[in-house]
Amino acid sequence: MTQTDVLVVGAGPTGLTLACDLARRGVAVRIVDRVPEFPHGSRGKGLSQRSLEVLDDLGVVDRLLKFGITHLPHRKYRGAEVVSEIDPEADRVATPDVPYPTGLMIPQWRAERTLRERLADFGVAVELGAELRVISQDADGVTATVGEAQIRARYLVGCDGGRSTVRKAIGLRLHGQTPDIQLMAVGDVEVEGLGRDAWHQWFAGGGAIMLCPLPGTDAFQVQASHELGQDGTPLEPTLETFQRTFDRLAGIPGVRLRNLTWSSTYRVNVRMVDRLRVDRVFLAGDAAHVHPIAGGLGMNSGIQDAYNLGWKLGLVLAGKAAPGLLDTYDEERLPIASWTLDITSELLDAILAAIEESGGGVDAAASRELTQLQLGYPWSRLSRNAASRSSGPQPGDRAPDAPCRDPLTGTPKRLFDLFRGPHFTLLGLGERCAAALNDLETDIVKPYLIGPGGLIDDAGHVAHAYGQDAQILIRPDGYIGLIADADDASAVADYLRSL
Structure with a gap:
């Protein structure tokens, strides 16, 4: 054993x-x-x-x-005619607190x-x-x-x-x-005659088919309603059935599906x-x-x-x-x-x-x-507020990112760089936090002073994201565990002992 x-x-x-x-x-x-x-x-x-x-x-x-890829237009058709096209994430750009503004396909x-x-x-x-x-x-x-x-x-x-x-x-x-919703066939295919610049979608009373280019490959993911056999039962997804669905709903000459490398059937649960x-x-x-x-x-x-x-x-x-x-x-x-x-x-x-x-x-x-940026754990026993302030992020919230700078080298840093790793991170917002950070004795917390004598918050992005004059303890998974007053020398140690 x-x-x-x-x-x-x-x-x-x-x-x-x-x-x-x-x-x-x-x-x-x-x-x-x-x-x-x-x-x-x-x-x-x-x-x-x-x-x-x-x-x-x-x-x-x-x-x-x-x-x-981070942006891919959704192109909707009626037969061969394009009836609509939209990039649902077109207006999303990186901000100091959100470095990844779009999802990744x-x-x-x-x-x-x-x-x-x-x-x-x-x-x-x-x-x-x-x-x-x-x-x-x-x-x-x-x-x-x-x-x-x-x-x-x-x-x-x-x-x-x-x-x-x-x-x-x-x-x-x-x-x-298990809702009574039609099965969906899914697979990976190569497609001749269709561009890789959009997620192509056809919906009609007779079914649906979507072809989404998979970045970094030659393949498209195909998602389609099942073709039915003579007895009305869904057929297993094959290259032939996917092509039949495409021809029936899209009917675009010269578009051929080939090299089906994987397929499956999906039912909503x-x-x-x-x-x-x-x-x-x-x-x-x-x-x-x-x-x-x-x-x-x-x-x-x-x-x-x-x-x-x-x-x-x-x-x-x-x-x-x-x-x-x-x-x-x-x-x-x-x-x-x-x-x-x-x-x-x-x-x-x-x-x-x-x-x-x-x-x-x-x-x-x-x-x-x-x-999923708005999700957090405000109800958790691990989310504690020991501060007198009521504004700004709250215990249980996602800890946002922000740029700052090393005062000695001038090297730009991001809070996410400080958070990276298996430790807790303690942000001391303002010089009043210096004594509490210096007195902290633990090897599972990395403390950082933001303000005079510590990291420089040039444009005030850290202050905008977190406020001022407080200690913010960030859990290893990037959520705020504790907010304490700037000069509270025991709050963080008490929190860690309670774990």
Whole structure:
């Protein structure tokens, strides 16, 4: 029997994000997946603005930006005629507090490959063909039978998708509904005779087909209503059936689909578990919640589940926090999962209504909420206000970015550069904070004074984002944990002790 600190089951974006976050903290982690080879289908194809911030913290965002695109017009047709075109994110530009103003379109397999490369930087590789069979746990850990081997772990996290073996093994169910909505066929194809400058969309009473170019590849993702057999049952998606749907709805001469490399069938489900943890076993991503693809939040919600759980496991395993900290994973992420099911269901309804009208399309789902920048944990026990001020960002809010400058070298810096890594960050806003920052004695917090004697806030962007004369403690996952008065010398130490 081999031993590890954390066993991650499932090597999609959720499992890989968690493994990267744990590995950079020095946690012994293994990540297994039952598939014999890495998936090559596009599946999910978009990273939200908040996910890009998470991936910035993990040190991979620049690699991903090279392979993806941030703007792609939605072009809607009636037959061969273009009836509408819109870029839902055309007006979004970077600001001092939001460095990634648009989402990134990128095939899921590319995001996974990039995260695997980052994981390899820490000496960890995905173990393929490793199917989880049995789980048993006791007060000290989890014993998992993977293939013919046994692995002993202090904790196990199931990131193994909607049909999760881990979820079933710990006796949890996905509660909810499967709406009576038509199946969708999806696949990756090459397309002759159609430009790669837009997401092409056809909607008609007889069905729908959309062709979206996948950046960094020669392929398009095709999403289409199913062709039906003579008995009215949906046919399996094939190159022939996709071409038949295209010819029937678009009828543009010379457009040919070829080289179908992956296909699948998608049915809308709106379901989630009622808890994310059973003792030492956790669930994350689709293993815990499934919802409509409208808005593209599936991959993103899983990434942020993992990001929330990773720092908590890291602190507990290092002996820097009590095991009770892990209870806040349920407390913080279950309400977000519920919100995700609600918003994606609403957006799906908006799309279904929009496509009834000429020029309507999936851009009907465009919403500021899909950035996930407004999400936070104000209700959490980890969100505490020990300050006398009431304005500015609040505990539980996302910690915004801002530019500043090193006073000695003049080197430009960004707050996100200071946040990057597995530590807490303490911002002292104004010179009154200097004494409290100097008295802080802990190795899990990096303190920075903003103001005289510290980093220079040239244009006041930090003050605009955070206010002045306060201490702001930012959690390792980029949310504000504590706001304290500038001269409160004990607030931060008290907060950390409470963990």
